[in-house]
Amino acid sequence: MGILMKIPQGAALADGWDADEGAALIDSLWALREAMLEREARLAPGLAEIDSTQRRSAINLTHYLAMRHVELRQLQERLARIGVSSLGRAETHVLANVDKVLGILHRLGDRPWLPLTAEEPVGFLSGSALLAQHALALFGPPPEARGVRIMVTLPSSAAHDEQLIAGLVAAGMNIARINCAHDDADAWIAMAQSIRRQAQLAGHSVRVLMDLGGPKLRTGAVADAPAVLKLKPTRDEFGRVLQAASLRLHAAGAAPDSAICSLGVDAAWLRQLKIGDRIGLRDARGSQRRLLVVDCQSDSVGLECERTAYLTETTTLQLERPYCAVRATAISDLPTRPGRLHLRRGDLLHLRHSGIGQDAVAAAPGRRARAAAIACTLPEALAQVRRGDRIWFDDGRIGGVVRRGGAKRVEVEITEARDGGERLAADKGINLPDTRLNLPALTAKDLDDLAVVARHADIVGLSFAQSADDVRQLRQRLTELSAPQVGLMLKIETQRGFEHLPEMLLAAMGGPAAGVMIARGDLAVECGYERMAEVQEEILWACEAAHMPVVWATQVLETLAKTGLPSRAEITDAAMGGRAECVMLNKGPHILGAMRTLDDILRRMQAHQAKKRPLMRALKAWDVPTQARMDEATRTARLVDGMYSIHNQLAVKQ
Numbered sequence: 160m161g162i163l164m165k166i167p168q169g170a171a172l173a174d175g176w177d178a179d180e181g182a183a184l185i186d187s188l189w190a191l192r193e194a195m196l197e198r199e200a201r202l203a204p205g206l207a208e209i210d211s212t213q214r215r216s217a218i219n220l221t222h223y224l225a226m227r228h229v230e231l232r233q234l235q236e237r238l239a240r241i242g243v244s245s246l247g248r249a250e251t252h253v254l255a256n257v258d259k260v261l262g263i264l265h266r267l268g269d270r271p272w273l274p275l276t277a278e279e280p281v282g283f284l285s286g287s288a289l290l291a292q293h294a295l296a297l298f299g300p301p302p303e304a305r306g307v308r309i310m311v312t313l314p315s316s317a318a319h320d321e322q323l324i325a326g327l328v329a330a331g332m333n334i335a336r337i338n339c340a341h342d343d344a345d346a347w348i349a350m351a352q353s354i355r356r357q358a359q360l361a362g363h364s365v366r367v368l369m370d371l372g373g374p375k376l377r378t379g380a381v382a383d384a385p386a387v388l389k390l391k392p393t394r395d396e397f398g399r400v401l402q403a404a405s406l407r408l409h410a411a412g413a414a415p416d417s418a419i420c421s422l423g424v425d426a427a428w429l430r431q432l433k434i435g436d437r438i439g440l441r442d443a444r445g446s447q448r449r450l451l452v453v454d455c456q457s458d459s460v461g462l463e464c465e466r467t468a469y470l471t472e473t474t475t476l477q478l479e480r481p482y483c484a485v486r487a488t489a490i491s492d493l494p495t496r497p498g499r500l501h502l503r504r505g506d507l508l509h510l511r512h513s514g515i516g517q518d519a520v521a522a523a524p525g526r527r528a529r530a531a532a533i534a535c536t537l538p539e540a541l542a543q544v545r546r547g548d549r550i551w552f553d554d555g556r557i558g559g560v561v562r563r564g565g566a567k568r569v570e571v572e573i574t575e576a577r578d579g580g581e582r583l584a585a586d587k588g589i590n591l592p593d594t595r596l597n598l599p600a601l602t603a604k605d606l607d608d609l610a611v612v613a614r615h616a617d618i619v620g621l622s623f624a625q626s627a628d629d630v631r632q633l634r635q636r637l638t639e640l641s642a643p644q645v646g647l648m649l650k651i652e653t654q655r656g657f658e659h660l661p662e663m664l665l666a667a668m669g670g671p672a673a674g675v676m677i678a679r680g681d682l683a684v685e686c687g688y689e690r691m692a693e694v695q696e697e698i699l700w701a702c703e704a705a706h707m708p709v710v711w712a713t714q715v716l717e718t719l720a721k722t723g724l725p726s727r728a729e730i731t732d733a734a735m736g737g738r739a740e741c742v743m744l745n746k747g748p749h750i751l752g753a754m755r756t757l758d759d760i761l762r763r764m765q766a767h768q769a770k771k772r773p774l775m776r777a778l779k780a781w782d783v784p785t786q787a788r789m790d791e792a793t794r795t796a797r798l799v800d801g802m803y804s805i806h807n808q809l810a811v812k813q
Contacts, residue, residue, distance in 0.1 A: 176241070176267060176268075178268060180237070181241075181264055181267060181268045182268065184234070184237055184238065184241075184264055185261065185264050185265065185268070185270075187234050188234075188257055188260060188261050188264070189261070191225075191226060191229065191231075191234075191257060192254070192257050192258075192261070192275075194225045194226075194228070194229070195221070195222040195225040195226060195253065195254060195257070197225070198221045198222070198224060198225035199218055199221045199222065199225075202221050202665075205665060206218060206221070206665075208669055209665065209668045209669060210668060210669055210670055210671050212292075212293075212296075212671050213293070213668035213669075213671070213673075213706075214668075215281050215289065216281075216289055216293070216668065216705050216706035216707070217665055217668050217705070218281075219251070219252070219253055219254070219280075219281045219286065219704055219705070219706065220661065220664060220665070220701070220704045220705040222253040222254050222280075222704075223249075223250060223253045223700075223701070223704035223705075224661055224701075224704075226246070226249070226253055226257075227700075231246065234246075235247060238260065241267070243260050243263050243264070244256060244259065244260050246260070247771070248770070248771050248772050250286075250700055250703040250704045250770070250771075251281065251283070251286025251287055251289070251290060251703055251704070251706065252280070252281050252282050252283050252285070252286040253280075253281075253704065254280040254281070255280045255281060255282045255283065255286075256283075258274075258275055258280065261275075286706065289706040290703065290706040290707075290708070290740075292706075293672070293673075293674075293706050293707060293708055294308075294674075294708035294740040294741075296646070296671060296672040297366075297618065297646045297648075297672040297673065297674045297708055298333060298334060298366055298674070298708060298740065298741055299333065299334075299364040299365075299366050299617075300364055301333070302331060302333065304762060305331075305758060305761050305762050305765070306740075306761075306765050307736070307737055307739065307740060307741060307742060307761045307765065308333035308334055308740065308741040308742075309331055309332055309333050309334070309741070309742055309743075309744065309754060309757060309758065309761075310332075310333065310334040310335070310336050310368065310710060310712075310741050310742065310743040310744070311327055311332045311334075311335060311336065311743070311744050311746070311750065311754065312336045312338060312743065312744070312745045312746050313327075313335055313336065313337055313338075313350055313746065314746040315341060315342050315346065317350050317353070318342065318345075318346035318347075318349040318350050318353075319349065321353055321356075321357070324350075324353045324354055324357045325357045325360075325361075326751055327750070327751070327754070328354070328357045328358055328361050328363055328365055329361060330751050330754040330755060330758075331754055331755075331758050332365060332754065333363075333364070333365060333366065333741070334365065334366045334367075334368050334618070334741060335350070335351075335354045335365060335366070335367050335368065336368045336370060336620075336743065337350050337351065337367065337368065337369045337370065337616075338370045338372075339369055339370055339371055339372055339605075339608050339612070340370070340371075340372035340373075340375065340622075344608070344611045347369060347611060347615065348611065348615055351367050351369075351615040351616065352615075354367055355367075366617040366618060367615065367616050367617050367618070368616065368617070368618040368619075368620055368648060369608075369611075369612040369615070369616035369618070369619055369620065370619075370620035370622060370648075370650070371601070371605040371608060371609070371612070371619065371620060371621060371622050372602065372604060372605060372608070372622060373600060373601075373602065373605065373621070373622025373623040373650075374537055374596075374598040374599065374600065374602055374622075374623055375536075375537075375588065375622065375623065376535060376536060376537050376540055376588065376589035376590070376591070377535075377536045377585075377586050377587060377588055377589060378516065378533050378534070378535070378536070378552065378583065378584070378585055378586060378587045378589060379511075379513070379514070379515075379516060379533055379534025379535060379536055379585060380515050380516060380534070380585050381497065381498035381499060381500060381515065381516035381517075381533060381583075381584060381585045382498045382515050382516060382517055382518075383495050383496060383497065383498050384495075384496040384497065384498045384499070385471065385496075386471065386472060386493035386494065386495055386496070387443065387469055387470070387471055387493070387496070388406075388420070388422070388469070388470040388471075388493055388494065389467070389468075389469055389470075390404035390406060390464045390467065390468045390469075390470065391404055391467045392404045392464065392465050392466070392467070400465050403451075403463035403464055403465045404463065404464045404465075404467075404468075405420070405461065405462070405463055406420055406421070406422065406450070406461075406462045406463075406464065407419050407420065407421040407422075407459050407460065407461050407462070408421065408422055408423075408424045408429055408432075408459060408460045408462065409421050409422070409423055409424070409429070409458060409459045409492075410423065410424070410425075410426035410429055410458070411423035411424060411425065411426065411491045411492065413458065420494070421459065421492070422470070422490045422491065422492055422493060423490065423491035423492035424476065424488045424489075424490055424491075425485060425488040425489070427484065427485050428476075428478065428485040428487075428488040429460060429488075431478070431483055431484055431485065432452050432455060432460050432478070433452065433455065434452055434453060434454065434455055435451070435452060436451075436452040436478060436479070436480055437449050437450070437451060437452075437479045437480075438450040438451075438452070438462065438476050438477065438478055438479065439476075439477045439479050440468070440470070440474055440475065440476050440477065441474075441475075442468040442469045442470060442474065443469040443470070443471045443473075443474070444469060446466075446468070448464060448466055448468040449464075449479075450462040450463065450464050450476075451463050451464075470490065470493070471493070472489075472490070472491070472493060474489075474490055475487050475488070475489055475490075476488050476489075476490060497584060497585065498516065498518070498584070498585075499582040499583060499584045500516060500517075500518050500519075500531045500533060500582065500583040500584075501518060501519075501531075501580050501581075501582055502531060502557055502573050502576055502580055502581055502582075502583055503573065503576060503579070503580035503581075504573055504574060504575070504576050504580075505572070505573065506519065506530070506531065506572075506573045506580075507519075507530040507531070507562075507570060507571065507572060507573075508530065508531050508532070508533065508559065508570075508571045508572075508573060508583075509530050509531070509532040509533075509568050509569070509570055509571075510532075510533060510534075510535050510541065510550075510568065510569040510570075510571055510589075511532055511533065511534050511535070511567070511568050512534070512535070512538040512541060512566070512567045512568065513534050513538065514532065514534050515534075516531075516532060516533035516534060516585065517529070517531065517532050518531050519531040530570075533583065533585075535589060537598065539598070540591070540594075540596055540598065541564075541565065541566055541567070541568070541569050542565075542566040543594055543595070543596055543597060544561055544564050544569050544591060544594050545561065545564050545593075545594065546561055546562065546563060546564055547560065547561060547593075548560070548561045548564075548591060548593040548594045549561075549591070549592055549593050550571055550589065550590070550591055551575075551589070551590040551591075551592070551684045552583055552587055552588070552589055552590075553581075553583060553584075553587040553588060554587075554588060554680055554681075554684060555590070555683065555684040555688070556576075556581055557573065557575060557576050557581045557583055558573070558574055558575030558576070559571040559572055559573045559574050559575070560572050560574055588681065588684075590653075590681060590684040590685055592653075592654050592684070592685040592686070592687075595655065596655075598623075599629075599632075600621060600622070600623055600624055600625060600626075600629035600632070600633070601621075601629070601632055601633060601636070606636065609636055609637070609640060610640060612645070613637060613640040613641070613642035613645060614642070616645060617645065617646060618645065618646040618647070618648050618672075618674075619633070619637070619645050619646070619647060619648065620648040620650055620676065621633050621647060621648065621649055621650060622650050622652070622678075623650065623652055623653055623656065623681075624649045624650055624651065624656050624663055625653060625655045625656045625659060626655075626659050626662070626663065627659070627662040627663050627665065627666035628666075629663070630647065630649065630663050630666035630667050631666050631669070633647065634647065634666075634667075634669060634670055643670065644671070644672075646670075646672035646673060646674065647667050647670060647672070647673040647674070648673075648674050648675070648676050648710070649663055649664075649667055649673070649674070649675050649676065650675075650676045650678045651675060651676065651677055651678060651682060651698060652678035652680070652681035652682045652685070653681065653682070653685050654685040654686055657682065657685075657686065657694055657697075657698070660675075660698065660701055661701060664701065664702070664705045664707060667707070668705070668707075673707060674707055674708040674709065674710060674740070674741075675698065675702050675707055675708075675709050675710070676709075676710040676712050676743070677695050677698050677699075677709060677710065677711060677712055677713075677739075678712055678713055679691065679695060679712060679713040679714065680713040680714065682694065682695075699738060699739065699770075700771075703770055708739075708740035708741065709739040709740055709741070710739060710740070710741040710742070710743050711735075711736035711738075711739035711741070711742045711743065712742075712743035713743070713745075714729070714732075714745070715729070715732060715733055715736055715742055715743060715744055715745075715757070716729050716730075716733050716744060716753045716756060716757055717729065717745060717747070719747075719749060719752065719753045719756060720744060720745060720746070720747030720748075720749050720750050720752075720753040721747040721748065721749065722749065723748075723749040723752060725753075725756065730756075730760065733756075733757055733760050733761075734760050734764045736761075737760070737761050737764040737765060737768060738768060738769075738770050738771070742757060742761065744757060
């Protein structure tokens with residue numbers, strides 16, 4: 160039975176009621192309230208353009224922004240000391256929370272109090288209801304017993320693998336994400352149609368999100384590495400061969416089985432080979448090696464090698480058999496390897512307008528050294544880079560500082576890399592956190608892709624959203640395509656996007672359904688890993704104030720999805736994701752296991768946490784044992800003691 164404590168008006172609290180302190184608190188809250196209403200009045204023209212279903216949320220967001228514009232920590236401490244709300248969980252109902260505290264303080268100070276507005280502001284219950292309503296409009300209904308949706312990024316194979324889609328739907332996927340930066344329109348349409356079919360068969364609601372590629376800066380092509388085939392046998396810890404290295408040979412020009420490592424040789428030379436023949440060669444290091452013929456087919460021959468060998472295009476194979484018709488052959492069809500630049504701290508890298516990437520070349524007699532070079536997929540960004548700007552490659556694995564700028568070429572000094580250097584390949588992300596890039600959020604390709612997205616998607620992802628104009632342009636284009644009902648997903652993945660989040664939220668509220676994705680991969684590189692926790696919290700708070708659903712994305716249970724075993728840190732991260740309305744998993748061979756784990760984590764955590772607010776579910780783990788459990792424990796202890804006694808007696812007799 161609960162305890163009800165009645166405090167008469169003007170009565171002293173446990174810590175004492177100080178009239179002057181109470182008056183000062185009331186004055187501070189009145190000033191805060193006036194600032195909130197002033198911000199609302201100043202933004203009134205823009206608020207009039209907000210969709211009717213979002214208008215109250217937009218007003219609440221303006222109140223929140225005004226409240227967070229000032230330092231509140233001392234005020235919070237003073238409010239907490241007298242046992243009233245310290246405004247720390249006011250996101251969904253800012254003005255109502257301030258009014259509630261003002262009313263309590265007036266009554267404690269024996270002052271008259273009347274409601275301050277003709278129309279009641281968004282309250283605690285109505286604020287949470289608006290957030291749930293907007294999440295329902297964007298994502299569809301949540302599954303039973305789990306309030307947070309699960310989004311899954313589809314691999315390319317989903318375009319033709321119906322069983323994969325069926326498995327994802329059965330495992331609890333609520334939103335399927337199709338990345339339009341990969342594959343093509345036919346593949347996206349096939350994926351979307353497959354999702355619709357499987358969701359209907361399962362009787363589940365599954366929404367389709369199509370992510371536009373956006374103005375993603377990436378590294379250009381790199382020259383292929385020299386073609387080298389390494390044959391390496393498997394050995395035990397003593398160096399003994401457990402399994403010889405295998406190789407097949409086929410006639411040059413014939414199409415080999417792509418799943419088997421096979422080299423081309425002279426057809427006449429190949430036809431004369433027999434099982435047991437030995438073939439000699441001198442490999443790329445000058446080491447003499449021998450191969451043994453172990454299998455002969457009509458169109459190919461199998462060989463084995465018990466010592467490591469490196470084969471290149473200059474390698475010659477010699478048949479070690481007397482009186483053979485063709486003694487030697489060159490080799491062809493060596494598998495190509497994608498090129499990568501080797502970059503160390505202190506190296507220079509030229510980021511160019513165009514061209515094929517090349518590794519650095521050391522100085523030769525009479526010639527100058529040549530720095531490594533690679534192209535940028537959005538060359539118009541180079542002219543906006545300035546000396547001293549930081550630059551990151553490949554999700555922050557390699558960092559540098561711009562030493563010289565230019566429209567055609569930017570010179571970068573590598574400052575961040577592991578000992579021994581890093582490898583930089585083609586199609587890796589480039590981040591410029593210090594550079595104010597003036598690039599359209601919708602590229603020419605995005606505008607073409609929208610014709611497909613408008614017909615087949617429920618939600619469209621705006622990648623690298625950076626301004627309210629970007630959001631308005633996307634909404635206008637959807638209207639032109641007769642698809643204003645398609646929901647908007649603002650992907651916050653740059654420093655500039657984070658800084659302009661409030662104005663983008665208000666622009667997105669011009670339509671009935673919108674949400675935010677915290678794309679933590681690029682965002683961590685842009686803002687700095689040390690700031691990532693702070694930044695993602697602030698995004699969560701602002702979106703909650705706007706009653707806008709959030710997707711917690713990037714690297715959630717990634718190790719589990721890729722390897723089948725999670726790390727301890729990512730389990731905690733997944734639990735933190737329960738404060739969003741949706742958590743995104745990326746593709747991987749163990750994605751179904753990752754989905755089951757995430758589902759279990761989210762179901763458990765929703766009993767303990769609601770946004771920033773901890774929930775005090777009854778804890779069973781620390782219950783005082785009942786008499787029955789104590790009796791059972793006593794019986795078990797006696798049984799164990801008896802077993803030890805018998806054991807000791809037997810030991811003495813022996």
